[in-house]
Amino acid sequence: MTEHTFSVVAPLTKLKSSQEDVLPAVKRPVPLPHELRFLMPTTAGLQPTKTTLTVPGQPVPRPSRVPSIPPPQLPGSDQDISQWNCSQQQRIWMKTELELMGLWPGFIPVRKLMKMVSLWRFPPQPELIDSISDLPSPKYFQLHPFFIWKPENDLMARLRNNDTLPCIEGCAQAQIVSAGVGRPRVIVGITGQYYLFSSRLCCKVCRKRWYADNAVWLEKLPKRFTNLLPAILTYKKAICKSVMDELRRTGNSPTDMAKQIMEMMHLKYERAHLAFLLTCQNVMDGEAGKYDLRTITQFIRQETKPAAFGEYGDSGGWNGISVSAHYLTDCLLHEYQHQEGAITKLLQSTFGQAFRSDHTRKVARKVTFSSGTMSSYAVTG
Numbered sequence: 001m002t003e004h005t006f007s008v009v010a011p012l013t014k015l016k017s018s019q020e021d022v023l024p025a026v027k028r029p030v031p032l033p034h035e036l037r038f039l040m041p042t043t044a045g046l047q048p049t050k051t052t053l054t055v056p057g058q059p060v061p062r063p064s065r066v067p068s069i070p071p072p073q074l075p076g077s078d079q080d081i082s083q084w085n086c087s088q089q090q091r092i093w094m095k096t097e098l099e100l101m102g103l104w105p106g107f108i109p110v111r112k113l114m115k116m117v118s119l120w121r122f123p124p125q126p127e128l129i130d131s132i133s134d135l136p137s138p139k140y141f142q143l144h145p146f147f148i149w150k151p152e153n154d155l156m157a158r159l160r161n162n163d164t165l166p167c168i169e170g171c172a173q174a175q176i177v178s179a180g181v182g183r184p185r186v187i188v189g190i191t192g193q194y195y196l197f198s199s200r201l202c203c204k205v206c207r208k209r210w211y212a213d214n215a216v217w218l219e220k221l222p223k224r225f226t227n228l229l230p231a232i233l234t235y236k237k238a239i240c241k242s243v244m245d246e247l248r249r250t251g252n253s254p255t256d257m258a259k260q261i262m263e264m265m266h267l268k269y270e271r272a273h274l275a276f277l278l279t280c281q282n283v284m285d286g287e288a289g290k291y292d293l294r295t296i297t298q299f300i301r302q303e304t305k306p307a308a309f310g311e312y313g314d315s316g317g318w319n320g321i322s323v324s325a326h327y328l329t330d331c332l333l334h335e336y337q338h339q340e341g342a343i344t345k346l347l348q349s350t351f352g353q354a355f356r357s358d359h360t361r362k363v364a365r366k367v368t369f370s371s372g373t374m375s376s377y378a379v380t381g
């Protein structure tokens with residue numbers, strides 16, 4: 001455990017040279033430095049599609065933008081990040097993160113991951129990025145975290161523990177391999193939105209392909225895998241476990257909960273906007289000589305006004321999503337159906353007759369866990 005376990009972020013050039021020392025024979029494409037990525041022209045015809053529900057037998061899409069499974073992709077188009085259902089800066093940042101972690105084809109990890117790895121990736125702190133002569137770009141302030149979900153990858157080898165992953169079709173002797181880098185799916189959380197980045201898988205026996213967040217496949221996975229997931233995933237819906245916990249804990253109606261979530265998500269957006277404006281102000285104050293020495297950047301800089309931050313739902317900017325009470329109700333019902341057996345068992349066999357009957361309410365039981373925490377389950381009938 002002597003080598004590079006605790007290496008910290010260093011300038012890209014330095015990292016590259018130290019990498020070449022270790023692996024001189026490996027040829028890999030040199031990524032464009034992160035700072036320059038935004039200079040790249042965006043792909044023509046790149047219009048991020050609006051997130052709408054695709055419910056079979058329901059012709060009219062709902063007005064609110066709710067998370068759903070992105071449209072199916074053609075084989076081979078998987079690495080074309082313009083297909084990802086998120087903003088362009090989110091795509092670029094996620095791709096860069098995956099490259100740095102060696103999770104992108106042709107890239108090796110910049111840092112030795114060892115055991116010090118988190119599946120959560122958080123955006124850089126834009127205020128700390130040195131923007132030498134220009135006003136800051138709002139793009140750095142418009143990123144959401146993402147969670148990497150790649151059960152087939154070496155990243156999760158410890159979890160697989162020599163076991164083989166199941167085939168979605170239930171093939172015997174299944175051999176599950178990666179069939180592309182995957183794609184992100186937006187998730188509503190209690191403190192904002194994030195993306196679940198799931199790999200694309202293929203069974204070598206039946207040639208079937210699917211995404212690792214497929215609800216049918218997740219059902220077949222051992223608990224030790226699915227337990228890691230921060231979200232509850234169904235065929236059509238995806239919701240953070242934190243939202244379900246909060247619904248259960250507070251007993252609030254889905255309407256109240258939807259309002260609470262939307263308020264929080266808009267608050268996050270406003271805060272990001274404010275952070276952007278303050279950073280702009282900081283640059284301009286420096287140039288105005290407020291911090292003793294006048295800088296010369298004002299003579300170099302082209303723009304005199306900060307770029308517009310954009311609206312909440314701006315698909316090229318913050319790309320905020322909406323969640324409806326209807327959506328939450330569906331998720332709650334699914335989750336209850338899913339856990340009904342376990343809850344009934346818990347109420348009946350573990351605590352059995354010890355419950356005092358309360359006829360004034362339908363049934364809402366407080367359940368004490370071994371940790372001493374209380375949790376209430378609303379059980380009808």
Ligand SMILES: [Zn+2]
Binds near residue numbers: 167169207
């Ligand atoms: Zn198969």
